[in-house]
Amino acid sequence: MQRINKKEKIINEKNHHIRIKDIAEQAGVSIGTIDRVLHGRGEVSEETREKVLLIVKKLNYKPNIIASALATRENIRIAVFLPKAISDEAYWKKPRLGVEKAMEETRQYGIEIKFFQFDIFDKKSFIQEAEELVKWNPQGAIIAPIYYRESVSLIANLQERSIPYVFIDSNIPNQSQLSYIGQDSFQSGYLSARLLDLCIPERTTILIINFAQEVDNLNHLRQREEGFRSYFKNNDLTEQKKLVSLTLEDVEDDHFMANLTLLLKEDQAIRGIFVTSSKVYRIARLLEKTGKSKIRIVGYDLIPKNITYLKKDLIDFLINQRPEEQGYKAFYALFDHLINRKSVEGMNLTPIDIITKENIDYQKSI
Amino acid sequence: MQRINKKEKIINEKNHHIRIKDIAEQAGVSIGTIDRVLHGRGEVSEETREKVLLIVKKLNYKPNIIASALATRENIRIAVFLPKAISDEAYWKKPRLGVEKAMEETRQYGIEIKFFQFDIFDKKSFIQEAEELVKWNPQGAIIAPIYYRESVSLIANLQERSIPYVFIDSNIPNQSQLSYIGQDSFQSGYLSARLLDLCIPERTTILIINFAQEVDNLNHLRQREEGFRSYFKNNDLTEQKKLVSLTLEDVEDDHFMANLTLLLKEDQAIRGIFVTSSKVYRIARLLEKTGKSKIRIVGYDLIPKNITYLKKDLIDFLINQRPEEQGYKAFYALFDHLINRKSVEGMNLTPIDIITKENIDYQKSI
DNA sequence: CACGTTCCCGTTATCGTTAACGAAAGTATG
């Protein structure tokens, strides 16, 4: 008995696909004309244009991007607009690494990347780099829209030149971004609340700590706290768990240290701390000195200092935003749009990873 | 002042790379000869072979896989050897989806995939499909080595024909697999223990439930339990938490239901249940009827039934193995090896995801 | 009518690699 197994076999379309040559034949024109129609290059009469487009559609022509990449002479330029990473271990290093990884994978496609990195504390540098970006005249851009007003001005500029762009990390809704890649901050706060709620006894207090002067993700911080509080509201736990918000100005201050230590000593009901940013290591450092006892701590981001305290059991959970993956995906969103000519998802919410001492070593960055 | 920004600009190598033509020129031979040397095709004298290889190395030649894919006529065949998925929602559907996704992305590279799927309860079908696989004569294979002895025989066969293969889901150490892609079961059990330990009070009992007759991942189940128990040993918690193992034979049995219900009623100290497999929904289903009260439940895999109970708060944590990603990465391991000609990581341990009701909707499968 | 200009289009070299074809030289055999 002969087994055919046709269903099991996925035949690649390499051996039977539509080429430009085929369209040209069907339409009775030259391949040069097809090229002009498909790329809006040169002049074509309306009549032949329509005829060609009809046949392209009928035959369901998909360009061979391999051949296209090979034949294209000019590089495609993609601009990456991110905050400067302050140190090597800083958060903003990571999206950049993701972009570079994706770039490395697509080396042969002839894509040129240029980073425009602004000082996160200096609005002027934001504006200046934005100008440089536009001057470079890229075919696509990856943008972290930290400053709202200035970002809107930048993207208006891009819009005008019909340069596609994707947002990363933060979103500005209702713009014409090709895609947004980032985390749902509200939900990550909501999740953090669940984790703390599971881990600490009833009738206790939870501290929510915000560090001020974090310009770059003010919105994130707010939404994380909102999500955190919503969890307790939605689950009717407001009676059971007391939430106390705290905004700390200058973290290196001894004053701050003393105050918080005092607070923790006085209020023995405090059994959980939620830090809305990656600065959670500062709280952990403090508790390392004064003794952590039974307090559970949740914070954000896998930066080295946080990982150290996670492994020392001084931080219990870290929420990971997969920043490398965000850069990686942002690049591929543009790649798919510009090179692959396929549609990309407009909203790409990064998974919310729960990281503990036990799974941190298995977490791949990309 | 002119800004150069050279450091910021990554120039793509498209504009200055070494071509086969360049090597041919340097070596004083034809491009046909280079081709023969690089691919071991046809006859070349030892003398010219060495000369060419020297220059290839000296110029650090990297083939342009774009051009290579375009010029290659014959498809590359990759065999995928997995258990048959019993239903649409079954676990084994997922690695296949991952392979298909990767396949779709590399459509233009001319790769042909054929699935050889065996009945997981029938060793004979394993052997038969393995024979079919070898007969197909692929250039690479993705293998889930469920049956140890039979797998060893299969890969001996592949070895002989120098067909590279990657293991997925389970590993057989010290074989010549190109890569292993799967989870560290021990560690996932260890992590589960941490989660339950965090969530339930001291001086309580935890039930470890194994479902028998799960041929496909007997080893996984064992290692998960081992990891789970190790957590309590390593952290000196054996006094504090009592662990009780339970192996259930036939889960649809009323007897089982009655027994477990009784056990939970009798022993009020039971506050946590760890199910070592994706069958956790059965326990959840049971507790839905009898009342869950304050018992925390951890289990494996994001199959639809489990997700339903997770959202109903009847399962607290699910451990995700990212099965789609495993298939996806297995494919790319072979792709990198066969097409990209770059080395691949021999050990690729999948991240151990903690999934709760709050982050399940943000979990991307690939 | 000569000339320039514009519009529309066909032809073809090129991207870097593959692989088929066959040529030239050397070796073996009668």
Place this chain on the structure above:
DNA sequence: CATACTTTCGTTAACGATAACGGGAACGTG
């Protein structure tokens, strides 16, 4: 020495898309 065969190599047409080049027709202008 003629013939067949082997070894070693060079040449070249693909792969599919791009884009430069230039040709011919139509039209306008003096």
